[in-house]
Amino acid sequence: MLRPIQFAWESCLAPMLQRPKRLQMAALCHRGEGDKKEYLLVTSRDTARWIIPKGWPIRGLKSSETALREAWEEAGVKNSPVTSAPIGTYTYQKKRANGFEVPVETLVYSVEVNDLAHDFPEAHERERKWVSADTAAELVNETQLKSIFRQQQAARQQCMSG
Numbered sequence: 001m002l003r004p005i006q007f008a009w010e011s012c013l014a015p016m017l018q019r020p021k022r023l024q025m026a027a028l029c030h031r032g033e034g035d036k037k038e039y040l041l042v043t044s045r046d047t048a049r050w051i052i053p054k055g056w057p058i059r060g061l062k063s064s065e066t067a068l069r070e071a072w073e074e075a076g077v078k079n080s081p082v083t084s085a086p087i088g089t090y091t092y093q094k095k096r097a098n099g100f101e102v103p104v105e106t107l108v109y110s111v112e113v114n115d116l117a118h119d120f121p122e123a124h125e126r127e128r129k130w131v132s133a134d135t136a137a138e139l140v141n142e143t144q145l146k147s148i149f150r151q152q153q154a155a156r157q158q159c160m161s162g
Contacts, residue, residue, distance in 0.1 A: 021091065021105040025063045026054035027071035028087065028148065029080075031113045031130070038130040039149065040113060041139060042075050045125050046095075050139040053077070054106055067109040075128050076120035083110045088151070090144030108148060 029040035029052070041050040053074035058066045064082045071077035086107040093101040131139065133153035137146045 025067040027067040076117035079115040
């Protein structure tokens with residue numbers, strides 16, 4: 001008796017009650033090369049956690065352009081190229097104002113920082129910090145984002161040894 005109920009829950013009811021993932025775009029901002037390569041982290045506005053710049057889609061902009069816009073607004077990145085395709089993705093639970101959490105899938109684009117402004121739209125709301133890939137992986141909370149930083153570190157080490 002219990003098995004049919006469990007099957008009905010797992011195959012029909014539970015999937016219907018799950019909210020679909022929302023989509024955001026993020027910028028993995030970096031500068032330097034080899035041992036000197038660093039990544040730019042910013043604090044979130046609500047909890048002051050270390051994150052990478054990210055935001056919701058912007059009508060009229062490609063996903064990569066949205067990531068670059070978020071890098072400008074949240075970190076002051078300007079005059080910098082962005083990859084046209086994502087270099088990775090990560091998911092996290094976004095806490096809404098009403099207290100509910102929404103699953104979010106985040107497309108991550110690589111941004112090679114050429115210029116950083118001191119005055120930018122969210123300068124008074126965020127801190128920013130340049131760190132190594134290893135340190136970034138320690139500072140961010142999202143497991144899959146940690147993995148992206150670790151992959152960056154592994155790729156750097158592979159380039160230096162080969």
